[in-house]
Amino acid sequence: MSGVFTLKPPLVQKPEDLLAAGQSLSATPSPLDNSLAVFTTPASSSQSARRPPDEEQPVYFAGSDAVPSYERRLFITDTLVIFAAFQNLLKTSRSKDPEWIHNERNLTVMRKLAIDYVNFIKECWIHASQPAPRPDGPLQYSADHYRSLYTCFSLFVVLYLPEPGYEEAPVGEELMEWLNIHFIEPSTEEGDHLSSLKNPWEDETFWPYLTRATLRGLSKASVFFLKMLSGHPSEDLQHLAETMASIISSQPRLQNFTAERDFAYASRRWKDKVKALRVEMEQVLEADRFDDFDNWWDRFSDIVGILEGRAEIVQRVCEELGADWKEVCAAWGVFVDARFRRQDIPDVVDRILDEMPPDPTNVEDMVHTALFTGKAVDALAHASQLDRWLAAHLADIMEPLSLISVDSQDEIPVRDLHVLAYAEYLHSDPALWRITVDYMFSCGDVGKERGDEVLVRVPLRLNDKSATAPVEGEGRIRAGNVVGVLKDVNQTCFDYQREGARRTICRIAAQTLVHEKNYGLAVSYCSSAEDWQGLGRIVDRVLDEYITSGPARFAQYASDIAPSLQNLNIRHPSSSAVFVHRLMFAVRYSNFQQLRIKHELQSAALDLVAMFRDDVVPKSWWAVTLYDAVELLQYRSALLFSAAGAAELLAKLEEIFVRTSQGSGGDYLDILARTIAGGGYKEALDRLKTVRLALARYFARSAVLSI
Known part of the structure; x- marks a missing residue:
C-alpha cells in the first residue's frame, strides 16, 4: 500500500519538531485490513532506554479508504x-x-x-x-x-x-437516446411554462426550447410547439411551421426498418423534403422575416439547418444553447450522417473536440471522452x-x-x-x-x-461461543463439518482450489485450539493440513499434561484425540507413520490411566505389558510408565502380571540402569525427572529403584504362591 496519509489531528505540527525530540515516525501494516498503525519511536536505542516505561504514546490508525457504509x-x-x-x-x-x-x-x-x-x-x-x-x-x-x-x-x-x-448498424439514434436519458434538455418545466402561454413565441425561451427539442429528436414536443405557431401573425411562418411539423413527424427511424438499405433510402427521400423547405424559406422577403420580438426567420433557419445535417450549424447551435461536445456527436449521428457507425465515432469526436474540448476537471466527462474516442x-x-x-x-x-x-x-x-x-x-x-x-x-x-494472504488472516473466531453451544460445535467438527467462519474460509479454499492456503488455515486453527487445550480438534486440523510436525507438537503438549496436570486430566485430554487415530491410519498410512506412532502411545497410555482410575487393575496391567511388547512406548517414557506399574505390582489381592509380563518390565528397567551407567540417562530419565518437584536424574533413579524392589517382591510372591 502506498500513498500519503494525513493524520487528524496531526501527530506533530512540524517534522523538525520530531527530529528535535530525537524521534522518528514508524508505521505497521494491519494484518486484518489495508490500514496502517502510525506511531513515534525513538531515533536511537539509547533514547529508548531513557524513555519512562509507563509513558503513553499515541497510535494513529490511518487508511486510504473509508470502510463501506x-x-x-x-x-x-x-x-x-x-x-x-x-x-x-x-x-x-x-x-x-x-x-x-x-x-x-x-x-x-x-x-x-x-x-x-x-x-x-x-x-x-x-x-x-x-x-x-x-x-x-x-x-x-x-x-x-x-x-x-x-x-x-x-x-x-x-x-x-x-x-x-x-x-x-448506424448508432446515432442510440447515442441520442443515451443523451436524452442521462442529460435531460430542454427541461420539462420549460415546456410546461411555454405551453401555458397564449402566444409562446413572445417568450424569450421559445425558440431555444424549440431548437433544443428538435436537436434532441423530441419530435412530439417539436411538433406541438410548431403547431402553436399557427396563431403567429406571420402567414409565412404559419405555413413553414406546418410543413416543418410534417417533416419532423415523418423523420425515418432505424428501428422501424428491417433493412439498413431501406432506412438509408428513406433518409435520402426525407432530406429532399428538408431541401424543399429550405427553398421555400428563401422565398420569404427580408422585410417579412421579423415579428415584434425576434427574427423568426433566422431562428427557423437554424432548425432547418439542423434537419439538413449541416455540421457547422449543428455545432454553432449547440454552443449557443450551452450544450457540450456529446450533444454535437449525438446530433451528428441523427442529422449529419444517418449511417454514422461506431467505427466512425472516434474520428468525428476528435474533430468536434478541437472546437469544443471536454472539461478536464470533470472526471465523468473525461470518462465519456475516452469511451467516445x-x-x-x-x-x-x-x-x-x-x-x-x-x-x-x-x-x-x-x-x-x-x-x-x-x-x-x-x-x-x-x-x-x-x-x-x-x-x-x-x-x-x-x-x-x-x-x-x-x-x-x-x-x-x-x-x-x-x-491467499487475505484468507490466512481472516479471524477464525474459534473461541466465539455465541454461535453454537460448545458440545454441538465440537460434535459437528468431529463429524467432519467445521462451523462458522472457519467453514466459510475452508469452503472458499475448496472453491478456488487454494490447497496451500487451506492447509495454512488449518494449521492456524490447530494452533488456536491447542492454546485452548482442545487437542482433539487440533489433531483433526493438523491431519487435514498434513502438518505432521505440528501433530507431533500437539502430542507432546498432550503428554505434557501428564506432567503438569496429573494422570486424570491427561487421560481426559488424550481421549479427545483418540478418534483421530483411526482416520490417520486410513488416510495417511505411511507419510505420518512416525507421528502416528507417538499419537498411538498417547492414546493407549491414556487408556491405561483411565483403567487405573476406574480400578480395573487387571486390565490396566495387561495393557501396560502390551504397550511394551508392541513397542508403543517411546524410550523417553519408559521410566514414567514403569513407575506407574508399582501400584499394580504391590496389589495384595491378586497377582496382576504373568511371569512373562513381569519379566518384560524387568528387562526394560535393567536397560534403563545399564544405559544410564553408560552416560545415556537423558534419553530415559528426563520426563520422569520432570514429574519430581526439584528433582533430577538421581531422584529419578531412586524412584526406579522402588520399581526394582516392587518387582523383586512380586517375583517372591509369585514363587511362594506357586509352591
Missing part, C-alpha cells in the same frame, strides 16, 4: 452476483470453444449482464436520491456519484456491446478516479472484448490491475473478505497470492 455495502454485495455470473460465463465458454467471443449467444449473455450492471446502478441512484431522513443513515456516496456511474456504464454498453448482428485504457484510468468499482467492472468486460491488452508486458495486466485496486479498497473492511478474495482470485497468479 450500509448503502455502499449493498451496492458491493449485489453487484458481486453479476460479477460472479460473468466469471462463470467466461470460464465455461472458454473451456468449450476458443472462439467463444464470436458466438452470438455468448455476446447476448455478456450484453445482458452489462445491462444488469446498468439497471442496478440506476436503482442505487434512485435510492440515493430519496430525501432525508434516511432509515439506513447518511449516504457515503451521493446520488450524483451513482448518476455518474450510471451514465458511464450505460455509454459503454451503447458503444461497445450492441445487440449481436447490429455491430455495423476508443481509448479504453484512458477510460479506465479516469474511471478509477471516479470510482474503483467502475474501473474494475469495465475492465472485466473490456478484456474479453479485446479492448485492452491481455498479453501485457507489465507484471500485472490492465484488467487485473484495476480489479485488484478495487479488491484492495474492499479490504478496508475485514468483514468483506469473501468478496475481496472473489475479485482477487480472478486476477491470475498475483491475485491468487494476494487472495
Whole structure:
C-alpha cells in the first residue's frame, strides 16, 4: 500500500519538531485490513532506554479508504452476483470453444449482464436520491456519484456491446437516446411554462426550447410547439411551421426498418423534403422575416439547418444553447450522417473536440471522452478516479472484448490491475473478505497470492461461543463439518482450489485450539493440513499434561484425540507413520490411566505389558510408565502380571540402569525427572529403584504362591 496519509489531528505540527525530540515516525501494516498503525519511536536505542516505561504514546490508525457504509455495502454485495455470473460465463465458454467471443449467444449473455450492471446502478441512484431522513443513515456516496456511474456504464454498453448482428448498424439514434436519458434538455418545466402561454413565441425561451427539442429528436414536443405557431401573425411562418411539423413527424427511424438499405433510402427521400423547405424559406422577403420580438426567420433557419445535417450549424447551435461536445456527436449521428457507425465515432469526436474540448476537471466527462474516442485504457484510468468499482467492472468486460491488452508486458495486466485496486479498497473492511478474495482470485497468479494472504488472516473466531453451544460445535467438527467462519474460509479454499492456503488455515486453527487445550480438534486440523510436525507438537503438549496436570486430566485430554487415530491410519498410512506412532502411545497410555482410575487393575496391567511388547512406548517414557506399574505390582489381592509380563518390565528397567551407567540417562530419565518437584536424574533413579524392589517382591510372591 502506498500513498500519503494525513493524520487528524496531526501527530506533530512540524517534522523538525520530531527530529528535535530525537524521534522518528514508524508505521505497521494491519494484518486484518489495508490500514496502517502510525506511531513515534525513538531515533536511537539509547533514547529508548531513557524513555519512562509507563509513558503513553499515541497510535494513529490511518487508511486510504473509508470502510463501506450500509448503502455502499449493498451496492458491493449485489453487484458481486453479476460479477460472479460473468466469471462463470467466461470460464465455461472458454473451456468449450476458443472462439467463444464470436458466438452470438455468448455476446447476448455478456450484453445482458452489462445491462444488469446498468439497471442496478440506476436503482442505487434512485435510492440515493430519496430525501432525508434516511432509515439506513447518511449516504457515503451521493446520488450524483451513482448518476455518474450510471451514465458511464450505460455509454459503454451503447458503444461497445450492441445487440449481436447490429455491430455495423448506424448508432446515432442510440447515442441520442443515451443523451436524452442521462442529460435531460430542454427541461420539462420549460415546456410546461411555454405551453401555458397564449402566444409562446413572445417568450424569450421559445425558440431555444424549440431548437433544443428538435436537436434532441423530441419530435412530439417539436411538433406541438410548431403547431402553436399557427396563431403567429406571420402567414409565412404559419405555413413553414406546418410543413416543418410534417417533416419532423415523418423523420425515418432505424428501428422501424428491417433493412439498413431501406432506412438509408428513406433518409435520402426525407432530406429532399428538408431541401424543399429550405427553398421555400428563401422565398420569404427580408422585410417579412421579423415579428415584434425576434427574427423568426433566422431562428427557423437554424432548425432547418439542423434537419439538413449541416455540421457547422449543428455545432454553432449547440454552443449557443450551452450544450457540450456529446450533444454535437449525438446530433451528428441523427442529422449529419444517418449511417454514422461506431467505427466512425472516434474520428468525428476528435474533430468536434478541437472546437469544443471536454472539461478536464470533470472526471465523468473525461470518462465519456475516452469511451467516445476508443481509448479504453484512458477510460479506465479516469474511471478509477471516479470510482474503483467502475474501473474494475469495465475492465472485466473490456478484456474479453479485446479492448485492452491481455498479453501485457507489465507484471500485472490492465484488467487485473484495476480489479485488484478495487479488491484492495474492499479490504478496508475485514468483514468483506469473501468478496475481496472473489475479485482477487480472478486476477491470475498475483491475485491468487494476494487472495491467499487475505484468507490466512481472516479471524477464525474459534473461541466465539455465541454461535453454537460448545458440545454441538465440537460434535459437528468431529463429524467432519467445521462451523462458522472457519467453514466459510475452508469452503472458499475448496472453491478456488487454494490447497496451500487451506492447509495454512488449518494449521492456524490447530494452533488456536491447542492454546485452548482442545487437542482433539487440533489433531483433526493438523491431519487435514498434513502438518505432521505440528501433530507431533500437539502430542507432546498432550503428554505434557501428564506432567503438569496429573494422570486424570491427561487421560481426559488424550481421549479427545483418540478418534483421530483411526482416520490417520486410513488416510495417511505411511507419510505420518512416525507421528502416528507417538499419537498411538498417547492414546493407549491414556487408556491405561483411565483403567487405573476406574480400578480395573487387571486390565490396566495387561495393557501396560502390551504397550511394551508392541513397542508403543517411546524410550523417553519408559521410566514414567514403569513407575506407574508399582501400584499394580504391590496389589495384595491378586497377582496382576504373568511371569512373562513381569519379566518384560524387568528387562526394560535393567536397560534403563545399564544405559544410564553408560552416560545415556537423558534419553530415559528426563520426563520422569520432570514429574519430581526439584528433582533430577538421581531422584529419578531412586524412584526406579522402588520399581526394582516392587518387582523383586512380586517375583517372591509369585514363587511362594506357586509352591
